[in-house]
Amino acid sequence: MNIVAxxxxxxxxxAIIRPRHASRYAPLTSWLLAFPLVATFATGxxxxxxxxVALSFANGAESYVRLLEDFLYVRVxxxxxxxxxxxxxxxxxxxxxxxxxxxxxxxxxxxxxxxxVFIPLWTSVLIRSYAWIVLLQRNGLVNDxxxxxxxSDQPLKxxxxxxxxxxxxxxILLPFAILPIYATLRTLPPDFARAAANLGAGPFRTxxxxxxxxxxxxxxxGAILCFVLALGxxxxxxxxxxxxxxxxxxLIGQQTTVLLDWPFAAALSTVxxxxxxxxxxxxxxxxxxxxxxHSVH
Amino acid sequence: MTxxxxxxxxxxxxxxxxxxxxxxxxxxxxxxxxxxxYAAYFSDPDWMAATWFSLRIAIATxxxxxxxxTLAALAIVRGDVPFKGMLHALSMGPLVVPHIVLGxxxxxxxxPLQLTGTLAGFLIGHTVLAVPFVVITVxxxxxxxxxxxxxxxxxxxxxxxxxxxxxxxxxxxxxxASGAVFSFLASFDEATVAFFISDxxxxxxxxxxxxxxxxxxxxxxxxxxxxxxxxxLFLIGFxxxxxxxxSPQIQTGEHDQ
Amino acid sequence: xxxxxxxxTYGTVWAVRQTDLEVGAGEFVSIVxxxxxxxxxxxxxxxxxxxxxxxxxxxxxRDVTMLAPNRRNIGMVFQKYALFPHMTVRQNIxxxxxxxxxxxxxxxxxxxxxxxxxxxxxxxQHRYPHQLSGGQQQRVxxxxxxxxxxxxxxxxEPLGALDKKLREAMQFEIKRIQERIGATVIYVTHDQxxxxxxxxxxxxxxxxxxxxxxxxxxxxxxxxSAFVADFVGSINFVPGIVCGQDRSHTGIKVRNTxxxxxxxxxxxxxxxxxxxxxxIAARPEHISIAPYQDHDAQSLSGTxxxxxxxxATRTALVRLHGSPDLVLRADVPSSFRSxxxxxxHVALVLCSEALRIFDAERVE
Numbered sequence: 001m002n003i004v005a006x007x008x009x010x011x012x013x014x015a016i017i018r019p020r021h022a023s024r025y026a027p028l029t030s031w032l033l034a035f036p037l038v039a040t041f042a043t044g045x046x047x048x049x050x051x052x053v054a055l056s057f058a059n060g061a062e063s064y065v066r067l068l069e070d071f072l073y074v075r076v077x078x079x080x081x082x083x084x085x086x087x088x089x090x091x092x093x094x095x096x097x098x099x100x101x102x103x104x105x106x107x108x109x110x111x112x113x114x115x116x117v118f119i120p121l122w123t124s125v126l127i128r129s130y131a132w133i134v135l136l137q138r139n140g141l142v143n144d145x146x147x148x149x150x151x152s153d154q155p156l157k158x159x160x161x162x163x164x165x166x167x168x169x170x171x172i173l174l175p176f177a178i179l180p181i182y183a184t185l186r187t188l189p190p191d192f193a194r195a196a197a198n199l200g201a202g203p204f205r206t207x208x209x210x211x212x213x214x215x216x217x218x219x220x221x222g223a224i225l226c227f228v229l230a231l232g233x234x235x236x237x238x239x240x241x242x243x244x245x246x247x248x249x250x251l252i253g254q255q256t257t258v259l260l261d262w263p264f265a266a267a268l269s270t271v272x273x274x275x276x277x278x279x280x281x282x283x284x285x286x287x288x289x290x291x292x293x294h295s296v297h
Numbered sequence: 298m299t300x301x302x303x304x305x306x307x308x309x310x311x312x313x314x315x316x317x318x319x320x321x322x323x324x325x326x327x328x329x330x331x332x333x334x335y336a337a338y339f340s341d342p343d344w345m346a347a348t349w350f351s352l353r354i355a356i357a358t359x360x361x362x363x364x365x366x367t368l369a370a371l372a373i374v375r376g377d378v379p380f381k382g383m384l385h386a387l388s389m390g391p392l393v394v395p396h397i398v399l400g401x402x403x404x405x406x407x408x409p410l411q412l413t414g415t416l417a418g419f420l421i422g423h424t425v426l427a428v429p430f431v432v433i434t435v436x437x438x439x440x441x442x443x444x445x446x447x448x449x450x451x452x453x454x455x456x457x458x459x460x461x462x463x464x465x466x467x468x469x470x471x472x473x474a475s476g477a478v479f480s481f482l483a484s485f486d487e488a489t490v491a492f493f494i495s496d497x498x499x500x501x502x503x504x505x506x507x508x509x510x511x512x513x514x515x516x517x518x519x520x521x522x523x524x525x526x527x528x529x530l531f532l533i534g535f536x537x538x539x540x541x542x543x544s545p546q547i548q549t550g551e552h553d554q
Numbered sequence: 555x556x557x558x559x560x561x562x563t564y565g566t567v568w569a570v571r572q573t574d575l576e577v578g579a580g581e582f583v584s585i586v587x588x589x590x591x592x593x594x595x596x597x598x599x600x601x602x603x604x605x606x607x608x609x610x611x612x613x614x615x616r617d618v619t620m621l622a623p624n625r626r627n628i629g630m631v632f633q634k635y636a637l638f639p640h641m642t643v644r645q646n647i648x649x650x651x652x653x654x655x656x657x658x659x660x661x662x663x664x665x666x667x668x669x670x671x672x673x674x675x676x677x678x679q680h681r682y683p684h685q686l687s688g689g690q691q692q693r694v695x696x697x698x699x700x701x702x703x704x705x706x707x708x709x710x711e712p713l714g715a716l717d718k719k720l721r722e723a724m725q726f727e728i729k730r731i732q733e734r735i736g737a738t739v740i741y742v743t744h745d746q747x748x749x750x751x752x753x754x755x756x757x758x759x760x761x762x763x764x765x766x767x768x769x770x771x772x773x774x775x776x777x778x779s780a781f782v783a784d785f786v787g788s789i790n791f792v793p794g795i796v797c798g799q800d801r802s803h804t805g806i807k808v809r810n811t812x813x814x815x816x817x818x819x820x821x822x823x824x825x826x827x828x829x830x831x832x833x834i835a836a837r838p839e840h841i842s843i844a845p846y847q848d849h850d851a852q853s854l855s856g857t858x859x860x861x862x863x864x865x866a867t868r869t870a871l872v873r874l875h876g877s878p879d880l881v882l883r884a885d886v887p888s889s890f891r892s893x894x895x896x897x898x899h900v901a902l903v904l905c906s907e908a909l910r911i912f913d914a915e916r917v918e
Contacts, residue, residue, distance in 0.1 A: 020377060022451055022603035022623050023444040029457070030376030034384055037369035037428065040361075041387055044421040048402035049394070055405060094301050101298055116302040120309050122533050124486035126506045127522040131308035133510065134315055134519070141311070174305060232395020234489045239510055249397045256401060256493070266405070269398040280393045448603055449636035451623040454653035454702065460624075463649070467640045 049273065056266035063267035073251075077271075080248040083166055084230035088177075090170040091226045092219060095177035099218075100211075102178070103185045121175040129239045132168045133159060136240070160242030168236045173229055177222035184218025185211070224283045228276050248272050309526070316519035334520035344521060347505035351485055353416060354501060358423040358484035363477040365424065366431025367469075373432070374439040375447075388432045391425050399425070400493035407494055414499030422490050427480030434479065438472035439465075475536035482529055555600075555706050555738065560609035562595050562762075569595040571762040572609070577706070577740060582732055583767075584741045584749035586785070587759030593742045596759070597708050600740065602626045613705055624653070629704035631712045635695040637683040643694050644670070644679040650702040669697040672731060689720050696731065709741045713748065725752055746786050750774070758782050780912035783835045790841065790882045791833040792854075792874075793914060798828070804911060806834055809876045811854055815909045831914035838869055840905040841884035843894060849901035854882075856902060858894050861886065870894065872902060 019026040025033065056063055067073050102113055120128060135141050136158040143155045158164060192214065196206040234249040241250060248268060255265035319329040338344050366388070372378065373385050391399065403422045404413065412418035442465065450460035466473075488503030495504040502525070509518050555577045562570040570592040577583045585593045599606045602623035610619045618626050637646050647666050651657040670676045673693035683691055692712060699707055712728070713721045729752050732739050743749055749756045750770040757767040758781070766778045777783035780791070794806040794813070803814040815834060849855045856872040859881060868886040884902060886894065894900055 018605070020604060021598070022448055023375070024377040025371070025375050025457070027377050030372045030378040033368040033372035033376060034378065035368075036365040037372075037384070037388055040365050040421070040424055040428070041390070044403070044425040045390060045394075045399070048399070048406040051405050052398070052402035094304070097298055098301055098305075113302060116306040118533070119530065120305050122482060122486075122529055123309050123526050124488065124503070124506075124522070124529075126486075126488045126503060126510070127312060127526060128308055130506070130510050130518055130522060131311050131315075133514065134311060135308060137514075171304060171308060174301075228393060228395075232397055234395075234397040234400075234492075235507070239507070249395065252397055252401060253492075256404075262405070265401055269395075269401050272395050273398045276393055276395055276398075443634065443636060445632045445634065445636035446638060448601075448623070449630070449632055449638070449698075450649070450653075451603075452601060452628070452630045453650035453698065454624050454627075455649075456622075456624050459653060463652075464638055468638075 052266050052273075053270050055263055056270045058263045058266075063264045064271075066264065067267055067271065076246050076248060076251050079162070079246070080231060083162065083169070083245075083247060084227050086166050087169045087173060087230040088223050088226045090166070091173050091177035092181075092223055094170070095174055095222060096181055096219065098174075099178045099181035099185055102182050117175050117178055120171075121179075125172055125235045126239075128172055129168060129236045132164070132171070132236075132240055136164060159240055160245070162241070162245035165237045165241040165245045165247075168240050169230055169233055172233075172236060173226045176225045176229060180222040180225065181215060181218040184215045184221075188214050220283070224279060228279055231276055231279075232272055312519045312522045312526070315516055316523045318516060334516040335524075337515075337517045338520045338524070341517070343500075344502075344505065344517070347500045347502040348521075350416075350499060351502040354419040354423060355481045355485040357416065357420050358427050359477045359481040361420065361424045362427035362431050362480040362483075363473060366428045366476060366480070367435050367473055369428070370432050370435035370439060374436055375444075385432075389429050392429045396426075396487075396489035397493075400490040403490060404493040413494050414496035416499075418494050419484075419491070419499075419501065422494055423484040423487060426487060426490065427483040430479040430483055431473075431476035434472045434476040435469060438469040442468050471539040475539050478532050478536040478539075482532060485525070486529065555614075555740075556612045557596075557600070558610050558612075560596070560599060560606045560611060562592075562599060562604070563607045568592075568762045570599070570606075573764055575757065575764065575767070577738060579705075579738055580736045582729075582739045582741065582752060582754045584743060584753040584756045585759055585764075586743055586746050586749040586756060588785070589744060591759040592762040593744075593759045594710060597630075597710055597740065597742050600706075601628055601630050601708055627702070627704050629699035629702070629707040631692075631695045631699050631707065631709040633711045633714055635683075635691045635712075635715075637691055637694055637698070639683055642680050642682055643675060643686070646683070646694055647697050647701050650698065654702065665701060669701050672700070672734075673697045688716050689724055692716065692724055693727070696728065700731070700735065700737070706738045706740065709739060711743050712741075713743070713745075721748070728752070750786065756786075758785055760785075775908070777835070777910065780833065780835065780915070783910060783912070788838060788883060790836050790838065790884075791912075791915075792836065792880070792882070793831065793833050796828055796830045796832055803906075806832060806911065808834070808854060809874075811851060813852065813904055813909070814906055815911055816907060833912045833914055834904070835910040835912055836882075836904050837908065838883040838885045839867075840908040841882060842903045842905065843870060843872070843884050843886055844901040844903055846899040846901055848903075852903070854902040854904070856882065856900060858896055858898050858900060860896060861894070870900075872900065874902075875899075 016027045019029075024030075098113065098117065102110065102117070105113055133140075137143075138155045138157070138159075140158070142158060143152075146152045146156065147154075188211065192210050193206050196210045197203075201209065232249055233247070234253060237245060237247045237250045238253055241247070246254075249272070252265050252268045252272070255261045255268065316334050317330045317332070319331045319333075369384065369388055373381055373388070378384070399422070403418075407413045407418040407422075410418075446464050446468070447460050450464040451457075455463060486503070487501075488507055491501040491503040492507055495501055502521070506518060506521065509515070555575075557573055557575040560570060560573045560575075562568075573596065575583075585596060587593045595604075598604050600611055602618065602621060605620060610617055612618065613626075613628065618628070638649065641649065644666060647669055648657050648662070651662050651665065656662055667676075670679055673696055675690060675693055675697065678686065678690065683694065686694065695712070709728075713724050716724060725748060731737075741749070741752065746756075750773075753770060755767060756770055756773055758765045758773065760781050766773060766782045768776075773782060773786045777786065783789050784791075792808055794808040796804060797807045797812060798805040799817070801817070803816055805812045805814055813834060844853070846855065854874055856874040859871040859873050862869045862871065870884050870886050872882050872884055874880045874882065882902065
């Protein structure tokens, strides 16, 4: 008799206001919780981006044709990819040892290392780009040093070159490579390395046959993160790059602020957006975004 | 190793001697020390206007992003909706979309509405940028929290809202607060989107710095930067303390099904 | 408390199949079973954390099947206690009263004091959970559950996180408290020994079904199924073939030996087909070891593999002659003149009165 009674109470309404298990919120509650995000992102994220894409097609595919036909723009695109790749390689090469050291160091050394990684991370990109200008400008510290050391008799042109841009971006993105690698290395049980040592592997062998392969997920996540961020980097190339180091982002900036060619800027942005999304989509497993970024905190 | 660390930290630290140096370009050893660039920063109405505007934006962003992000994190971790994965992916979206693209896109929307350079315009742009940080921190806290705590509260007679207020909220509060700090900084330090959605009437400190670095490089920028860096580090240190305070008390555990 | 035809499915997967269970007031009933047997799911349905797919749950004359968990008034002690980490011991215990708007006033204070007294934690009332030992946390969890005087208390492996010594102490502690206040307890555990020690009755769950419910001694000596026999206590299964049965006994042929097993009384339908493959179930204490020369047509023979020290008794692992993959556990009687040696041949005498027959194991 109770069976019937208890079944009648499970109507369609009950299915959305009643949780399936008390450790979860009911479907209706969940929707209400998600609503502010969906609303904010619809107006401040999805709508603007779709408007951007729409604008890029304002004159049909004309902007895209121009993009592909003009040698200059093709070169900007290849330079952008090459720059991002170079920055990524440098970030990994410089970042891995730091991440590795962070898992091994104790006490004061660990604290100093962590400070060196985290302080720049939470310092504005602008400020760090500015610092590079101060260091590298014609009468900057580096030129002073080179001249007083007799390595050069006149100030060198260190700023506004592609090399400087690569260095500046490497400096800024380095923490983004370090932290995912560190996060993976930290979760590796020390038993693996101990077992390898116990089985007769020297420190060198242990690192290359055990630690490095096991930390590849973090390395990969860091690399993709760096690459995607480098592709769309604006501030640093805009401030310390020059005409010879035009990148996608700076080109977009130029189109919008100087030439006011919005449809073309929109087309460039769409290409950049598509490439970034494509990379993230292809490597979404390796990236595990929230993991990679969580370590940032 | 040491070289890499120096490479990381030196360019950030260099602004401190720069801001105190009497010469307009940095020399080593410095010719003399002065506070005049700080005085210049604090007395320049343009700098002050940009600073206060950015502060207001950052505080408002922090409030909205924390609210929106926390609710979304609850829906993602504890909710029962299809497309949970999509919701999560959406909330992480601003991390992968290049800021310049979002800046241009927001300009296209805000400009015809005459919202460029306004608090409202910045608020929507910066909230979108800051939400991922809140979602990540709060989600992590919720995942660390033993789901049995909520069940225990219900079992003790608390309803859903009471269980959240008396049990879940106090336990994720430190993460929530640090999410708020991170979103404050994400807004205050943001320059690319700000570059596009600022205008003559409303300029964020990021845009102001960008212009000054581009057009008239003076140590006032160094002074402003130093102030910003120290304020940021103070806030981050505060957030780290909060997170640390949270960890020993939390007991984690999964439930046998 | 009564469960009638309670079922739970997740999609097409059965978690709990039609289950009936009746628990009397003041009774201590354990639900045991291996992990995945559905015991925790059954408990969550009683607590109201998830609704059953079908069936009804009643407490007294109240149907609580679809009632929200916070309005059920059923207490629960969680596996890892689920103490609120940001509240002191006292605040934890006061929480159920607060949620019932009963937390203020002298009677509430008195009630909380009484609970602290009951679980002997008076001196620690202002500590936080993480400052307590596992056993103390456990007692706070019990007090928090008892404070609102629920008619039924559920316990989900409450001792699982404690080490063996403490677990045994807490078993007596929980039993003492339960008896003192006459609480009705449903206790879930995977530890059959714990269930046998503490309970008035034990329900054995297997694959979402209650296989048998009865008093501990009932389950031990009269298991209904091979699963129950195996799960409760330790037991040997000896495969054999039915050969000849009379009114009182069934003969089972194990290699060259025929063992006479008494037919269970009161179950006249239980009749084995001649030649059917069956298993004889014998507890280690019902197999005795005799010198090899005593070997006769009624006993088995084997070689001692090893002897395990188990406190009061010793258990011999004996490999049967002719069945190289069959090792039996037999208690070595303390009266045995000298301990049998490893590798020696012995005769195994099965105490026929205590044997049970089950169908041969089907390969599933």
